[in-house]
Structure formats: C-alpha cells, structure tokens
Amino acid sequence: MITDIINYLGFDGNCEQAFKFYEKALEGKITGFFRYKDAPGDYQHSPEAAERVMHVTLQVGDKFIQGGDAPMGMHKGHSGYCINIVTDNNEDADRFFAALAEGGTINMPISETFWAHRFGMLIDKFGVPWMVNHPKPMQ
Structure with missing residues (x-):
C-alpha cells in the first residue's frame, strides 16, 4: 500500500542552498538534513562529496519535499x-510565486486562467521548474 508520494529533487552540489531558499520561500521547516560524511558504517564517498547533501526533508504544512x-x-x-x-x-x-521567482525566470506570469483564479509557471534560480495554482472549482 502506498502511504505517500513525495517530490524528490536532485542537485549537483547546491542542494543545501536550494532547500534553505525553499524553506524561506514556502514558509516551511527543514526537518531532516544529512551530508554524505554523516552516513553510518562503511559507506564510501569521495573526499569531494563529504559536504554534499545526501538527504534533506522540507515540511510545508502537512506536505513534504525531499x-x-x-x-x-x-x-x-x-x-x-x-x-x-x-x-x-x-x-x-x-x-509563493513571487518568492520562488526571486532570481529565477518567469515562464508564464501569474494571472487568472479559465481553470484557475491564479496560475503561473517559473524556473527558480536553481533550475527547478514550478507551477503555482489556485484552481477554480471543477464544473
């Protein structure tokens, strides 16, 4: 049985900066943070990878991004x-749209559409694509 489906974002050395940005932009809280050097046992990683983020969890309300x-x-x-x-x-x-768009690229400015009171698309400063949606009731 599936208990949840969570977006998991991959980065190339800038995960910590991205998640600190998301924590502020989405008004959430980082609830778990582990670097490669923190892995238990005999987990092998290169010296260059020691400070990279192995896993992070951001909680926003009752939702999560990892x-x-x-x-x-x-x-x-x-x-x-x-x-x-x-x-x-x-x-x-x-x-949320304005906060995520800071330093990024707006692909579709947030505005009313036929399906949403507000909808917009952007790519944040870390290259992650986002949509922000306040949907209208389904007919």
Missing part, C-alpha cells in the same frame, strides 16, 4: 517535470 545532491558526476539537470504548488487563495498564490 532532495539531495546526486553522486558526483551523475546529476543530469531538471527537465520533464514541474513541482505544482496548489493554494486555496490568490494572496498565497501570489506570495
């Missing part, structure tokens, strides 16, 4: 997906 720095040389970038933030009011949608 991530880590990929093993050295294995990160392939961010493409083919978007993290979708769903809000229940325009003010939150606008606030």
